[in-house]
Amino acid sequence: MTDALPNIVLILADNLGWGELGWGELGCYGGGVLRGAPTPRIDALAAEGLRLLNFNVESDCVPTRAALMTGRQAIRTGAFQSVPAGLPQGLTRWEVTLAELLSGRGYATAHYGKWHLGDCEGRFPNDRGFDDWYGIPRTSTESLFTAAHKYDPEAVPLPYVMEGRRGGKTHNVKIFDEDSRRRIDGEIVDRTVAFMEKNAAAGKPFFAYVPITQLHFPSLAHPDFMGRTGHGEMADSLAEMDHRVGQVIDALDRLGIAENTILLFASDNGPEFRRPWRGTAGYWRSTYHTAMEGSLRAPFMLRWPGKAPAGGVSNEIVHVADIFPTLARVAGAELPADRAIDGVDQLDFLLGRQPRSNREGFVYYIKNEMRAVKWRDWKMHMIWEPEVNDGPVKLESPYLFNLIQDPKEETNVAVEHAWVMPAMRRMVHDFLQSLKKHPAIPPGAPDPYEPPVRK
């Protein structure tokens, strides 16, 4: 049975905004050649499968990765913000990860890239369902430490590239500095390809989770790509990303397993807001860490030759938490029944068997604060902060935008479209009720974690 299961390759880019990505010369998400870096391999990937225009993520690296790994919105797991080394962080072991689900179905599992869901023993990828891992436990920002003025490793620990195997301990490989930051995506993809080769040869279904580190700042490209585009490090890094994705696709094709492999490519959140690494959401407004569409919508594409129709494009709403139940279904795995799962199975929609998504909306948090609700064509903002650090304004009278007619979220239609507000309010009510029934895990909760008794 298990040898009929399809392989799964999930490439997750870091801080790659909707506007950054080109459809190569067609500039599908509006970027590509406009950003100085055509992306022909990623373009081809989408042209051969499905591209979502309304794929929604959480507000930051950590909450999106937590939702992806658990199918639960990050407010539930407590992993709703980035936490530096030395402070409690990550998913409790009570959570069931996607890797654990797939591993239970006989998949070989590997994590190559950026984890950010726990940096102590028991919470590393090799403790959470992955047979093998290599990468960074936290985030690329730390590669700036060692070269920084007066950096003191006694006060703040040296960052390392790490690796680990199931049943063993995660250990340091090398210091994570500017040089290793430039090289890590190449190493990640080399290991991914080797992992695919090994399991293809063994005829074992595999799950390769590949959270590459580009374009997160410092967006420094591999030495082979430095100066490649003539438009600076951001564009060079984008060109490298396109090449890395191409390497994975080439390996799938070379190994003859493309038709038995679901390839997913997505980004964890909207574009960077910091300068000089500032990104762009293109068509949409603002950056991550906001509740604007530039934060919510991230690139997403799926390629599965012979299963998902080529050239598909959809503006239907999908949420990153949906990946968990969707891939569980692919693998025939049962979802945990003792907790709230926010994700919904989107397999039939993603494979073109039905035109509509199985989701009409979702509630959106920044850290532990509910900021907005999206439903059908509309979005309601309860707290308004169009740019990071503008200062959030709690709205006594929420704003409502029609995202088709007003994509930049500029014209409040809460009066004209008053009928929509009750639907929005109901979603808020229902979500808060489910949080009462299934109390959220507090951030930084230590293991072992015991969920509170429910009434």
Place this chain on the structure above:
Amino acid sequence: MTDALPNIVLILADNLGWGELGWGELGCYGGGVLRGAPTPRIDALAAEGLRLLNFNVESDCVPTRAALMTGRQAIRTGAFQSVPAGLPQGLTRWEVTLAELLSGRGYATAHYGKWHLGDCEGRFPNDRGFDDWYGIPRTSTESLFTAAHKYDPEAVPLPYVMEGRRGGKTHNVKIFDEDSRRRIDGEIVDRTVAFMEKNAAAGKPFFAYVPITQLHFPSLAHPDFMGRTGHGEMADSLAEMDHRVGQVIDALDRLGIAENTILLFASDNGPEFRRPWRGTAGYWRSTYHTAMEGSLRAPFMLRWPGKAPAGGVSNEIVHVADIFPTLARVAGAELPADRAIDGVDQLDFLLGRQPRSNREGFVYYIKNEMRAVKWRDWKMHMIWEPEVNDGPVKLESPYLFNLIQDPKEETNVAVEHAWVMPAMRRMVHDFLQSLKKHPAIPPGAPDPYEPPVRK
């Protein structure tokens, strides 16, 4: 000789922003399905030819149309702002229009749509090189008059749809009200098709200038398209526009003249800023009447089967004034030698015979005020007003933006990229010098106009 000349069809949309237009399901300019109206015909048009990502227009309907008709930036012709009925306006008869040039080469010429370059005898299209015209002399705004509260036609004249033939007088056809506004683009395209049929049958080369009225406010679709999209009048109007373009393409194909016809599709300026008809520049920031990229960049595509390679996309800089010398060359016409022509011949670039545009930049005016300069990847703002009516700020120290690295024009790099500033300053200097040599015609100048003696 003349029977070997290619036909020219130039469709000019009104207030169609960069972000409004879809590449159909591919959303090339980022819009289409996101705006609630897929645009499969316009998408196909571009897929069969060339699409420009950096086609630049003037700040408003009138100056762009003046530059298109004369090859001269609007500051030179005095036609640099919209002027209502009853006030002096339009191009002086001293200007040489594109229609006059092509007519002189034996082309049959017609203007169906919105003129806005003069509304008195001697300045209508049939006085300025067009054999036939039908449409509105000024703008779609006037269709709101008759239904408006306390509208007084004694105080402000009734607006009319008009028509005229070469050698005759332009006369009123019917009142331009909401109903005729809804129907006019259908009439425009019907007349265009009849004109093409007649000249194709006669074997006479023709120039059809088709400045349709959508999406200018009030964006009211033809009754056949009302409610078509389910996303309101803007989306319905966009769907109608796509259909109208398709009607022209179908006629070219049906008449068997597609390979001997250059088909151009462009917009006159950036998206509308007024609500509820507000448009979007998608990837770019702001609306028309500003110096932001959302104002400067407009959709442009060219189809010429067998001559222009299919699927071309370019981020090279082209200016609307370039259409005049480019089409003059197509027709083998001589440019007027006694005046400043700002446009440059782009034929070899547009047909893929050379990879680069023949232009590196241009100066940008709003009305008679120089606001900004674009050159290669950069733009310098001398006056800063990111949104209409923000209030322009004269910058003592101009802003410089890198449009590849910073498409939203947010990070001034005048210090980091200081070497660019002298090139910008030189362009300003050169343009002002040419205005000294060829003094600008004052707005509202009456005919006959005699240019000042030059030193």
